[in-house]
Amino acid sequence: SQTIHQWPATLVQPVGSPLSLECTVEGTSNPNLYWYRQAAGRGLQLLFYSVGIGQISSEVPQNLSASRPQDRQFILSSKKLLLSDSGFYLCAWKKALLQGGYTFGSGTRLTVV
Amino acid sequence: AQSVTQLDSQVPVFEEAPVELRCNYSSSVSVYLFWYVQYPNQGLQLLLKYLSGSTLVKGINGFEAEFNKSQTSFHLRKPSVHISDTAEYFCAVSGTTSGGSYIPTFGRGTSLIVHP
Numbered sequence: 288s289q290t291i292h293q294w295p296a297t298l299v300q301p302v303g304s305p306l307s308l309e310c311t312v313e314g315t316s317n318p319n320l321y322w323y324r325q326a327a328g329r330g331l332q333l334l335f336y337s338v339g340i341g342q343i344s345s346e347v348p349q350n351l352s353a354s355r356p357q358d359r360q361f362i363l364s365s366k367k368l369l370l371s372d373s374g375f376y377l378c379a380w381k382k383a384l385l386q387g388g389y390t391f392g393s394g395t396r397l398t399v400v
Numbered sequence: 401a402q403s404v405t406q407l408d409s410q411v412p413v414f415e416e417a418p419v420e421l422r423c424n425y426s427s428s429v430s431v432y433l434f435w436y437v438q439y440p441n442q443g444l445q446l447l448l449k450y451l452s453g454s455t456l457v458k459g460i461n462g463f464e465a466e467f468n469k470s471q472t473s474f475h476l477r478k479p480s481v482h483i484s485d486t487a488e489y490f491c492a493v494s495g496t497t498s499g500g501s502y503i504p505t506f507g508r509g510t511s512l513i514v515h516p
Contacts, residue, residue, distance in 0.1 A: 293443075321503075329508060330490070330506050330507060330508035330509055331444075331490070331506040333503065336503060375441075377443055377444070379443075379444075386432050386451055386494070387449065387451070388434050388436070388446035388449050389436075389444070389446070389504070390446070391436075391443035391444045391445070392443050393442055393443045394441070394442065394443045396441065
């Protein structure tokens, strides 16, 4: 069966520090991968998605970047965090080119102080 | 372009009462519709989905939803709620993008609060 792992679960970082959040999927190949940010009362905002290794699409301009160095690994990064980067970050995957729901990771609560 | 409107930000209800969470969408293409549930500090879990076929869709935990194309709605219902149903519920719609990636648009969520 397929599983998705996301870590860390919580993170407190000072303003200006770097960020690296990792997401990995097991039990499938060539998944579509997604990073979302969830702010309180504002639903889910799509940040990045990837349909293959090295292929990253950015939905909004921001202080973040994403990379997909391996087929089932998706990394969200920042060189210098801002206070506004605080939020709940969710990784998700789905089978490529098939219509169906996402499977989400358990999320990372990031607090920038 | 597609959009989703969840008409209620919060729905309080007593245990064992029925509940309906409303969702309306707009899309210029054929749509696929989803409901997700999120418990505190957790990721989202798929409750049910409409892809094609019967407009009444049954999901996990006793939830069901009905796709109404003429009213562009996909309301979520449960005949008798439990305390454990207290959570945030998200409606989502997706259609074919130019790249075929089927990226969904999510509503802002409805907080279901079940009182004893």
